[in-house]
Amino acid sequence: MVSGQRTTNRRGRRSREEILEIASRVMAERGYAATTLSVLSQESGLPKSAIYHHFQSKSGVLTAVMSRGAYDFFEAMRRAHAGGPEGATPRERMRWFLVRTAEVFLARSDFLRLHLILVMSAEAAEAEVDTMIEQVRRDGRAYMNHMIATAFAPVGVEAARRLADELDYFGIAGFDGAFVAQQADPRRDLTAAMELLADAVVALGEARLSPAPPPS
Numbered sequence: 413m414v415s416g417q418r419t420t421n422r423r424g425r426r427s428r429e430e431i432l433e434i435a436s437r438v439m440a441e442r443g444y445a446a447t448t449l450s451v452l453s454q455e456s457g458l459p460k461s462a463i464y465h466h467f468q469s470k471s472g473v474l475t476a477v478m479s480r481g482a483y484d485f486f487e488a489m490r491r492a493h494a495g496g497p498e499g500a501t502p503r504e505r506m507r508w509f510l511v512r513t514a515e516v517f518l519a520r521s522d523f524l525r526l527h528l529i530l531v532m533s534a535e536a537a538e539a540e541v542d543t544m545i546e547q548v549r550r551d552g553r554a555y556m557n558h559m560i561a562t563a564f565a566p567v568g569v570e571a572a573r574r575l576a577d578e579l580d581y582f583g584i585a586g587f588d589g590a591f592v593a594q595q596a597d598p599r600r601d602l603t604a605a606m607e608l609l610a611d612a613v614v615a616l617g618e619a620r621l622s623p624a625p626p627p628s
Contacts, residue, residue, distance in 0.1 A: 436522045440521075440523070449464075478523075482548050489555060497509055502566070502567075503610060505562065506610040506613055509562070510609055511607065513559075514590075527548060528591075563613075567621060571621065
């Protein structure tokens with residue numbers, strides 16, 4: 413009896429993961445509105461009753477997809493950045509961070525495509541995941557802030573923090589744009605774009621650190 417229950421539980425967990433994997437891919441391709449439970453049932457080969465059993469509704473599927481995707485993404489970021497940046501200069505350190513972040517982005521492109529679709533549409537509010545989307549944006553910006561502050565750490569803690577607070581939004585905008593461009597044209601090299609973004613962030617930071625010229 414116990415063995416049968418364990419088998420049933422394993423099958424239930426497996427079917428739940430299968431639904432999440434498929435939902436993540438299909439929603440990233442079609443958007444939330446076009447991904448019906450009938451589509452998920454067809455793609456997964458599972459009856460709609462199984463989807464209802466695990467998630468209660470389509471918005472429940474999206475909530476689970478985004479929750480798992482965000483956890484996996486930021487966990488991968490922590491692993492990618494473990495040990496701290498290599499290089500002595502802010503440019504070298506910033507490039508180290510952003511190139512590794514690009515690797516994480518490419519490995520989890522379904523989650524990020526879906527995230528951006530939700531950011532740029534009303535679907536997040538309709539599905540009642542707008543709070544989660546906002547949290548992902550805040551967490552992403554906090555990560556960019558940390559990367560910039562760490563890259564500029566040699567100039568001093570206070571100066572590095574000030575630069576990070578000024579430039580983190582620019583860094584996020586550059587990353588989002590580069591990712592969208594790469595998704596639109598996979599021939600584009602995201603790593604090369606990240607190296608250019610790192611150069612731009614550091615150039616802006618160094619310009620802000622330079623004393624203003626005396627008035628003529």
